[in-house]
Each structure stands twice: as structure tokens, then as C-alpha cells.
Amino acid sequence: MKRTVIIGSGNLAEALARAIDRSSLQLVQIFSRNARRAEEVARLSHTAAESDPARLADADIYIIAVSDRAIAEVAASLPLPPSAVVAHTSGSTPLEALPDHMRRAVFYPLQTYTKGREVDFGKIPIFIEAESEELRNTLRDYALHLSDKVIFADSATRGELHLAAVMVCNFTNQMYALGEEIAARSGLGFEVLKPLIEETTAKALAAASPRDVQTGPAVRGDLATQERHCKLLEQEPLTLNIYKLISQSIWETSKKI
Helix, strand or coil: CCEEEEECCCHHHHHHHHHHHHCCCEEEEEECCCHHHHHHHHHHCCCCEECCHHHCCCCCEEEECCCHHHHHHHHHHCCCCCCCEEEECCCCCCHHHCCCCCEEEEEEECCCCCCCCCCCHHHCCEEEEECCHHHHHHHHHHHCCCCCCEEECCHHHHHHHHHHHHHHHHHHHHHHHHHHHHHHCCCCCHHHHHHHHHHHHHHHHHCCCHHHHCCCHHHHCCHHHHHHHHHHCCCCHHHHHHHHHHHHHHHHHHCCC
């Protein structure tokens, strides 16, 4: 199984297309209703672009990389050959979102993706799911062309994993944004926080558990410092609430260590 069509033209579709282009797999087409964006992704991955369902290319596997809410509609609306594997890339969407008459599967590469930014797919864990052992093995062999970290995970497991990913990625990035806003009030740029972010991340990656390297006033139970921080956030009730909730979470977690 090598001939691949990617359905979609978003950030994940772009990153996946580039990875397949660099591998021994064959990317035969980028299909998207957004013709202009499909052409852009196709140029980056040296393949063809198409937006007409009647011209959907023949392939061994069709990877549906669209928004979660569009997966079922897209899968049902395209003339996909019954012999091909059809896989969606969502972490939080169950396998059953795909029609049951298909050789349906899940191909979930756990990473954050940004337009124009390349990622090393060889380091990305790819979580796969299929209804038969034969198809799981076939999909595993396919995924191993892109990464050596291929893991079987059912829909329930992927749901938990996706929640964990939101915590460590999206929520963490929001904290960076809030920190940037607070620093900017004193005329300081985000650059002054970057060394701290780098060291915090490095420590968490090097530790057996990020709990082992937690620092700051909350883990120390330093209520005086926390009160001073809260006064600085009096005019920002949402951020103040976030500060209090996370400080409480850190304190409760620290008591379990």
C-alpha cells in the first residue's frame, strides 16, 4: 500500500503531504474543495491538485485530513473505491464516523501543525486503528514509512490522548500568550520570557515526570506572593480565575508527590 491521496488542504494535510513526498510512499494527489489551497499544498509536495470529485485519483489509501465535523460528510460524498483504505486523521473522532461499508481506519499523527512550518515526521508518534488485524498490520506497515513510532490505539484511548495533547499544547501556548500580555504592560517583549520557556520545557522533557520539576509560589505554598499576583490581575477576572485555578491545581498535585 503506497499510492496515497490526501483529502484536505489544511495544516496537517500540508505537513503530511511533505512527509509522504520525502518518503518511499507515492503521493498521487491533493484533493480539496479549496482549489487554490490544494494547488499550494501540491506544489510543496510535488504532486497534483484536484477539486473535482469526478477526477479523484485512484489510490491504495485515502487520508481524510479535514476538520472533525466534516469527516463524515466528506467520506460519504466522494466516489472512493471500495478496495481502498479510507482513514481519517482526528484524535477525538471515533472510527465509526466513517461509513461502515469502507475499509475504514484512523491515522492520527500526534503533533501540532502550522502552515508553512515543516515538522520531522520521523519523531511523531502515529496512532492507528482499524477493525481487522489484517488492516491494522497493513496500516502499520504504511505508517512505518513515515515514523518508527507507530502505536495501535482504539477510539477511547485516542480520546484521552487528544485531551492530554490539548492540555500540553494548546493550553500551554495560551499561557505563553497571557504571559506575553502581562509582560507587555511593563513595556517588555515576549523575547524576555523565551529563555525561561526553553528551560522549563527542557526540564520537563528530561524529568521522569513534569511534577518532579515544578517550581514557583504555588508549589511552595507561598500565599503572600500569590496574593500580590492576584492584586495585579484584579481588572482581568478571567485571567485571575485561571491563575487561582492553576495555582490550586499545582498545590493539590504537589501534596501527592
